[in-house]
Amino acid sequence: MIVTVDVGNTRIKAAVFEGNTNLKNFVFDKTVLENEIKKILKEFQTINNLVVSSVADVEKQAFLVFEKWVQVHFVSHEDAFPFINNYGTPKTLGIDRMVLAAGAALLYPNQNRLVIDAGTCVTYDFVDENNVYQGGAIAPGLRLRYESLHAFTAKLPLLKLQSPESYVGKSTSESIHSGVVNGLVYEIDGFIEEYKTGCSKIIIILTGGDAEFLAKRLKNTIFANSNFLLESLNQTFQYKIKND
Numbered sequence: 001m002i003v004t005v006d007v008g009n010t011r012i013k014a015a016v017f018e019g020n021t022n023l024k025n026f027v028f029d030k031t032v033l034e035n036e037i038k039k040i041l042k043e044f045q046t047i048n049n050l051v052v053s054s055v056a057d058v059e060k061q062a063f064l065v066f067e068k069w070v071q072v073h074f075v076s077h078e079d080a081f082p083f084i085n086n087y088g089t090p091k092t093l094g095i096d097r098m099v100l101a102a103g104a105a106l107l108y109p110n111q112n113r114l115v116i117d118a119g120t121c122v123t124y125d126f127v128d129e130n131n132v133y134q135g136g137a138i139a140p141g142l143r144l145r146y147e148s149l150h151a152f153t154a155k156l157p158l159l160k161l162q163s164p165e166s167y168v169g170k171s172t173s174e175s176i177h178s179g180v181v182n183g184l185v186y187e188i189d190g191f192i193e194e195y196k197t198g199c200s201k202i203i204i205i206l207t208g209g210d211a212e213f214l215a216k217r218l219k220n221t222i223f224a225n226s227n228f229l230l231e232s233l234n235q236t237f238q239y240k241i242k243n244d
């Protein structure tokens, strides 16, 4: 049994797997990392591997305490990945993006894949049908857009995510909701159109904290899987074991 842990810039997500079966999921704050993981290990005493990817300022040391009970694997750029990396700066490519690309390559073999992760940032990652990771894009996520409008202006309030009534905002708040939500939806649909034009056939995976909210608003029908990074960590780990 394994537990996969995704340390994002906003929060931590974890999932327990038996083979490919996802038994239970957890979400918690970085400040309570040690306690929450200990609780998971107590609840599932047959967990023998803990697999972490971190893009935040939570380093490997924070996980060494669990080595008393399980083997700890901190995914790094040096690990074996199931794709050829054609990114210009592979050492600065986010480890979460590498894991998403690996999951896409392993779960959807021999086809073009685009993974869109709508978290703190919205990332786009394209792995082509020859298993070459080509790159993608990084943009601000939904919450980051609301926060930056407020942080960098004098007059704009900080609003909570809300579905816009229309693309024509009739008030300050309606204008902000339209700009943030419709803006991101148009952006994602626009990128999808570009990728679809560029490749004859492509599978698109939408994940991250805002995946479900966004999926139902997109023009393109896309299946949202908020767990794709955690599932990809499980896949990446199984691949590593087979290839070590």
Ligand SMILES: Nc1ncnc2c1ncn2[C@@H]1O[C@H](COP(=O)(O)OP(=O)(O)OP(=O)(O)O)[C@@H](O)[C@H]1O
Binding pocket: 006, 007, 008, 009, 010, 011, 012, 055, 096, 117, 118, 119, 120, 121, 141, 142, 143, 144, 161, 208, 209, 210, 229
């Ligand atoms: N309880 C919550 N706390 C923070 N963000 C939330 C919450 N519930 C939903 N969200 C949404 O999720 C988004 C953040 O996504 P997520 O938690 O996947 O980010 P993350 O920590 O950067 O993770 P990752 O790096 O794995 O994408 C925010 O834009 C926000 O709208």
Ligand SMILES: CC(C)(CO)[C@@H](O)C(=O)NCCC(=O)O
Binding pocket: 009, 055, 092, 093, 094, 095, 096, 097, 119, 121, 123, 138
């Ligand atoms: C873009 C984020 C913040 C998304 O989590 C992460 O993948 C990251 O820190 N990336 C480093 C830059 C890059 O991927 O090129």
Ligand SMILES: [K+]
Binding pocket: 117, 118, 119, 120, 121, 122, 123, 208
């Ligand atoms: K993200």
